[in-house]
């Protein structure tokens with residue numbers, strides 16, 4: 001029933017969205033994904049400036065294709081200005097994730113754009129359904145970047161599909177045509193792919209971070225709040241982040257309270273973390289990516305990645321021999 005939702009609503013050729021990723025999914029990336037037949041999403045972070053929004057959203061807005069934006073609910077709690085500005089560019093879809101989505105969802109619903117929320121467990125699924133969100137994105141614990149570490153993608157996907165007729169997108173660990181086919185065969189309306197696009201040419205992630213992801217194995221990641229604590233970011237504690245493990249995360253994961261005390265005190269930790277991020281020092285800075293890091297390829301364009309993922313059609317045909 002939901003299989004053609006994305007093509008009939010947004011005119012996409014393939015049921016493939018790039019995940020909105022602050023620090024990776026720029027306007028160029030989103031426009032390239034939309035041009036290639038998927039649906040591009042721009043990631044707007046907590047500290048994104050009005051100038052950045054103006055520069056980046058102008059790109060997909062002029063592409064002639066549908067595109068979307070992802071915002072972080074917790075970061076908008078006390079300042080809705082970025083969302084007002086985003087809506088001026090008429091995105092077709094706005095995803096509101098991580099925190100209380102209600103105030104932002106109201107604004108997006110009033111604008112006429114479709115809404116999406118990433119859910120990571122059954123409570124969040126129930127809440128999203130009650131709020132009348134148009135598209136449910138099930139985001140499994142294997143996914144990259146911030147989110148819940150509660151349930152894997154496949155059980156979450158099945159739970160959501162059993163619970164609703166609304167379109168459900170699968171996120172977390174999907175990085176190849178096989179992964180796309182698996183989600184579609186289960187009944188997903190499409191896939192929401194993050195880590196695989198971090199290494200795209202159009203991704204704005206720094207080169208050394210892309211290289212680290214491209215060379216990582218699937219078991220190289222760690223789920224941790226330590227990077228947020230070190231930077232004194234106000235991420236709700238229930239949303240840690242999955243990143244490529246490094247010396248800093250290994251030292252402090254499990255010692256979060258000690259780290260918080262250190263940062264609150266007189267230490268230069270926040271400054272050192274800021275420098276590490278600025279210098280793309282992968283031994284200290286966060287390199288957010290999920291278990292799909294083991295499946296990334298360096299140097300591809302976003303369009304090439306979409307084309308490769310579109311190989312799901314051959315995978316589904318082969319699976320149909322079981323019918």
Ligand SMILES: Cc1cc2nc3c(=O)[nH]c(=O)nc-3n(C[C@H](O)[C@H](O)[C@H](O)COP(=O)(O)O)c2cc1C
Pocket residue numbers: 019020021022023024043044045070071072095097118139142143144145146147171172173174192193194195196198288289290291292
């Ligand atoms: C580098 C990076 C940055 C991310 N930033 C955001 C973000 O700004 N907003 C958001 O809603 N999700 C963000 N996410 C999470 C993605 O939306 C998505 O849940 C995740 O990438 C899916 O799992 P995958 O990485 O295995 O494909 C980010 C993920 C990564 C890897």
